[in-house]
Amino acid sequence: MDIRHMRLDEPALGTFSEEREEYERDYARLIQSPAFRRLQGKSQVFGAGSGDYYRTRLTHSLEVSQIAREAARRLAKHYPFVKTENSEHPGLVVNPAVVECAALAHDLGHPPFGHRGEEVLNHLLQEQFGMKYEGNAQNFRILMFLEKRAGSGSGLDLTAAVLLAVNKYPYCLDEPGRLKGVYGPEWDIINELRGRWDMPEGARTLETQLMDLCDDIAYSTHDIEDGIRAGKIVMDRSFFESEHLHSHLVQEIVDDEGNKDFHWEEVDIPAMVRRVLDEFIGQWEQIYRSVGRESSRSRREIKARWVSTFAGRIGIIDKDGWKRVTFVRDGACDYELLRTMEILKKLAWVTLIKDFRVQRLQMRSEIMIRRLWDSFIKPETGRLIIPTDWLQSYEQHSAKWSWPRFVADYIAGMTDSYAEKVYSELFASKSGSIYEMD
Numbered sequence: 001m002d003i004r005h006m007r008l009d010e011p012a013l014g015t016f017s018e019e020r021e022e023y024e025r026d027y028a029r030l031i032q033s034p035a036f037r038r039l040q041g042k043s044q045v046f047g048a049g050s051g052d053y054y055r056t057r058l059t060h061s062l063e064v065s066q067i068a069r070e071a072a073r074r075l076a077k078h079y080p081f082v083k084t085e086n087s088e089h090p091g092l093v094v095n096p097a098v099v100e101c102a103a104l105a106h107d108l109g110h111p112p113f114g115h116r117g118e119e120v121l122n123h124l125l126q127e128q129f130g131m132k133y134e135g136n137a138q139n140f141r142i143l144m145f146l147e148k149r150a151g152s153g154s155g156l157d158l159t160a161a162v163l164l165a166v167n168k169y170p171y172c173l174d175e176p177g178r179l180k181g182v183y184g185p186e187w188d189i190i191n192e193l194r195g196r197w198d199m200p201e202g203a204r205t206l207e208t209q210l211m212d213l214c215d216d217i218a219y220s221t222h223d224i225e226d227g228i229r230a231g232k233i234v235m236d237r238s239f240f241e242s243e244h245l246h247s248h249l250v251q252e253i254v255d256d257e258g259n260k261d262f263h264w265e266e267v268d269i270p271a272m273v274r275r276v277l278d279e280f281i282g283q284w285e286q287i288y289r290s291v292g293r294e295s296s297r298s299r300r301e302i303k304a305r306w307v308s309t310f311a312g313r314i315g316i317i318d319k320d321g322w323k324r325v326t327f328v329r330d331g332a333c334d335y336e337l338l339r340t341m342e343i344l345k346k347l348a349w350v351t352l353i354k355d356f357r358v359q360r361l362q363m364r365s366e367i368m369i370r371r372l373w374d375s376f377i378k379p380e381t382g383r384l385i386i387p388t389d390w391l392q393s394y395e396q397h398s399a400k401w402s403w404p405r406f407v408a409d410y411i412a413g414m415t416d417s418y419a420e421k422v423y424s425e426l427f428a429s430k431s432g433s434i435y436e437m438d
Contacts, residue, residue, distance in 0.1 A: 061104050109139035
């Protein structure tokens with residue numbers, strides 16, 4: 001299984017890293033990287049800095065990593081073949097440390113202002129240069145190129161196991177029609193690693209699948225907790241029994257093309273939506289009474305119960321000659337629980353993201369990103385207002401780093417507040433100091 005530990009470059013000499021296990025070194029490289037620190041300033045649902053309670057990309061990633069690591073430990077107890085010493089294939093191993101690292105790295109490629117920022121950058125690149133921007137692909141650009149580590153020409157130079165565990169979409173994004181994947185330069189390397197591992201085409205490692213499922217668990221529970229705290233999800237019967245809410249949820253499910261694997265055709269969707277929402281509010285009412293009608297304790301408790309419900313049902317089944325990590329009941333995929341999780345995800349989506357105030361903030365963020373892009377995209381003027389260290393890096397790698405991709409990298413690396421700061425310096429009637437550090 002040394003093939004799981006392989007790195008693209010040799011480690012830097014003169015450190016004590018040899019005393020640590022390979023995945024511990026990956027963990028250290030990730031949490032000490034600037035890209036990871038910047039997640040504290042990037043929006044999850046509510047704008048980063050909008051309150052001291054709401055989750056950011058950083059806290060979300062930490063929570064996903066905790067769920068994933070505990071789930072990995074549980075799988076090792078119930079499925080002995082996932083242990084390194086028992087597995088016949090490097091892609092069918094589940095190592096808790098690898099899954100934890102993958103969870104910490106899975107959102108590094110998100111630009112400021114959440115999914116709206118991603119959509120705007122992708123639109124600008126495609127419209128003007130026929131290029132793409134996608135958060136999952138940007139993860140690999142950061143991990144394998146943009147982040148710098150002494151002695152490495154391959155970014156953070158993570159192990160093959162961690163790189164492939166981050167790879168949720170094992171395809172080249174540059175292929176026509178691909179919406180998610182990996183940019184061409186990084187895909188060439190990832191695909192070579194997959195070849196060495198003898199990975200089936202399109203198949204994902206068990207560690208990738210586990211990280212991805214735990215990400216969904218976090219979305220469907222933690223975002224709802226934030227929504228309750230913000231008053232966007234009102235915990236009373238009239239809210240949860242609203243026909244407008246029900247119809248909105250049903251429409252989101254029907255319109256989502258990514259929902260095909262949930263076998264919605266087997267159920268009455270409106271009836272199931274009503275049933276899940278009724279169960280959720282009923283559970284809230286029971287908890288609320290049991291904790292002396294204390295809202296904050298009720299929020300934490302209902303979140304913990306649903307996380308426990310989902311995480312406790314994670315298992316592994318055979319699927320098309322490979323294996324699949326999913327919710328399992330009686331040895332088969334538990335589609336009922338998968339659909340329940342999806343309904344809760346859609347509840348968070350329609351009550352939070354679709355809220356008109358959030359939409360106003362997203363419209364504002366779109367305007368900012370577009371104007372920042374217009375300011376930087378012409379090289380002759382953009383060079384004058386981009387930090388020197390970025391320009392030096394660009395000059396060093398200009399043979400394989402086009403100016404449009406460079407500008408997209410620069411904007412995508414910004415936190416929400418830094419993007420607003422640069423925008424304010426360029427367009428607002430606000431004076432600043434030339435001695436402020438970028």
